[in-house]
Amino acid sequence: MLGAPSDSRGCFFVLPFPKCAGPPPGIRFAYAAMNRPYPRASSSLLVTGGAGYIGSHTLVELLAAGYRPIVLDNFSNSSSETLRRVEALAGKTLTAIEGDIGDGELLRGIFAEQARQGRPISGVIHFAGLKAVGESVEQPLRYYRNNVSGTLVLLAAMDAADVRHIVFSSSATVYRASAALPYTEDHTLGPANPYGRTKAMVEQILRDWSACDRGRRVACLRYFNPIGAHPSGRIGEAPQGVPNNLFPYITQVALGARPRLHIFGNDYPTPDGTGVRDYVHVVDLARAHVKAVEYLEQVTEGFTPINLGTGRGTSVLELVQMFERVTGVSIPREIQARRPGDIAEAYADPARATALLRWRATRTLEDMCADGWRWQSRNPKGYGP
Ligand code: NAD
Ligand code: UDP
Numbered sequence: 001m002l003g004a005p006s007d008s009r010g011c012f013f014v015l016p017f018p019k020c021a022g023p024p025p026g027i028r029f030a031y032a033a034m035n036r037p038y039p040r041a042s043s044s045l046l047v048t049g050g051a052g053y054i055g056s057h058t059l060v061e062l063l064a065a066g067y068r069p070i071v072l073d074n075f076s077n078s079s080s081e082t083l084r085r086v087e088a089l090a091g092k093t094l095t096a097i098e099g100d101i102g103d104g105e106l107l108r109g110i111f112a113e114q115a116r117q118g119r120p121i122s123g124v125i126h127f128a129g130l131k132a133v134g135e136s137v138e139q140p141l142r143y144y145r146n147n148v149s150g151t152l153v154l155l156a157a158m159d160a161a162d163v164r165h166i167v168f169s170s171s172a173t174v175y176r177a178s179a180a181l182p183y184t185e186d187h188t189l190g191p192a193n194p195y196g197r198t199k200a201m202v203e204q205i206l207r208d209w210s211a212c213d214r215g216r217r218v219a220c221l222r223y224f225n226p227i228g229a230h231p232s233g234r235i236g237e238a239p240q241g242v243p244n245n246l247f248p249y250i251t252q253v254a255l256g257a258r259p260r261l262h263i264f265g266n267d268y269p270t271p272d273g274t275g276v277r278d279y280v281h282v283v284d285l286a287r288a289h290v291k292a293v294e295y296l297e298q299v300t301e302g303f304t305p306i307n308l309g310t311g312r313g314t315s316v317l318e319l320v321q322m323f324e325r326v327t328g329v330s331i332p333r334e335i336q337a338r339r340p341g342d343i344a345e346a347y348a349d350p351a352r353a354t355a356l357l358r359w360r361a362t363r364t365l366e367d368m369c370a371d372g373w374r375w376q377s378r379n380p381k382g383y384g385p
Pocket of ligand 1: 048049050051052053054055072073074075076077078079099100101102126127128129130131146150169170171172223224225226
């Protein structure tokens with residue numbers, strides 16, 4: 001089913017469905033390169049949102065571990081170039097389907113086709129979602145539709161295909177802001193914005209979904225602050241427009257693309273007055289997903305929330321100073337008023353991830369700065385031309 005090479009990098013457009021049946025509506029392409037056998041080729045994993053920042057790093061780790069990921073992404077916040085680079089990094093084939101998680105017919109077609117090919121989908125890693133807090137305040141219905149309704153459609157298609165394992169991208173933003181730190185998974189939930197509420201709602205849906213069938217398993221991964229990039233400098237975070245988050249803003253100031261960093265508040269009750277967060281290297285985070293997939297194959301527990309963080313808090317000023325030290329680039333900055341909705345401090349208790357997944361973050365803040373800067377300085381326009 002391979003078509004002609006579509007470009008000089010050796011990627012191929014393929015039809016993932018038999019020609020007589022035709023691809024279901026929504027599938028525009030899938031592509032593959034460098035056909036190599038998969039040790040775990042008897043089944044597949046559906047990776048929604050796999051072309052995004054965390055998804056792409058996870059694909060590299062899944063491919064290295066011998067999994068056969070099938071990517072579903074609508075490229076609303078990513079580009080297919082990312083997937084070409086993932087293939088090149090991993091030296092392995094990737095099947096990618098352009099489409100939306102809200103398209104139930106497309107999803108049913110993907111599950112059916114993988115089963116027909118003798119590699120049924122055994123589980124889903126569900127990254128697909130909109131993630132900008134400010135945008136979610138302005139466009140709440142878009143967020144609820146994409147993140148919550150989209151997940152309902154995905155779960156219905158999983159049910160129809162009898163797929164019962166899912167790893168979900170949740171967030172530390174589901175926790176209620178409080179001085180009781182670090183956050184354990186039992187900390188009270190209380191998200192402060194529509195984005196966070198979509199995550200908390202999906203968590204509740206997954207709890208209920210797993211409770212009514214003993215075979216269903218959910219690893220609900222609550223990320224703290226993923227930053228950095230693959231050490232190759234080939235894939236990384238590529239926000240569209242003005243970055244909302246601190247680290248990509250710093251790297252864009254370092255590039256000269258923005259004049260200075262605005263530090264949102266220096267009057268918090270923290271050691272230097274600036275906000276404290278738990279920054280975790282995206283490659284560490286990616287590896288936790290491989291562990292989570294393996295965990296779901298072994299456990300009897302239905303729904304398991306798991307924090308992914310280092311357990312260490314770093315202030316805005318500490319991160320900026322570390323970035324300057326590691327890269328030798330100075331970051332002009334000015335103090336501004338607090339950003340509405342921000343909290344002083346948040347960091348994880350990552351003990352459960354260590355106990356259940358046998359995972360702990362190993363990369364340092366220096367690694368995060370060096371790898372993030374390598375990516376940004378070599379790709380000043382992200383994945384763009
Ligand atoms: P990202 O925007 O880079 O990746 C998300 C991917 O999902 C993108 O490729 C986008 O095109 C795709 N997508 C969005 N809606 C879709 C839909 N309806 N159908 C198909 N594809 C769709 O974001 P990321 O940083 O990689 O985050 C991945 C997940 O982790 C998200 O669910 C996000 O909310 C969550 N998360 C991220 C962070 C963070 O700081 N990056 C922190 C906590 C949680
Ligand atoms: N921050 C900042 N300037 C920016 C972006 C963020 O000072 O341009 C601060 C923000 O107030 C918070 C920390 O950096 O204290 C981390 O913010 P980010 O948006 O990256 O993560 P989140 O607040 O979602 O944990």
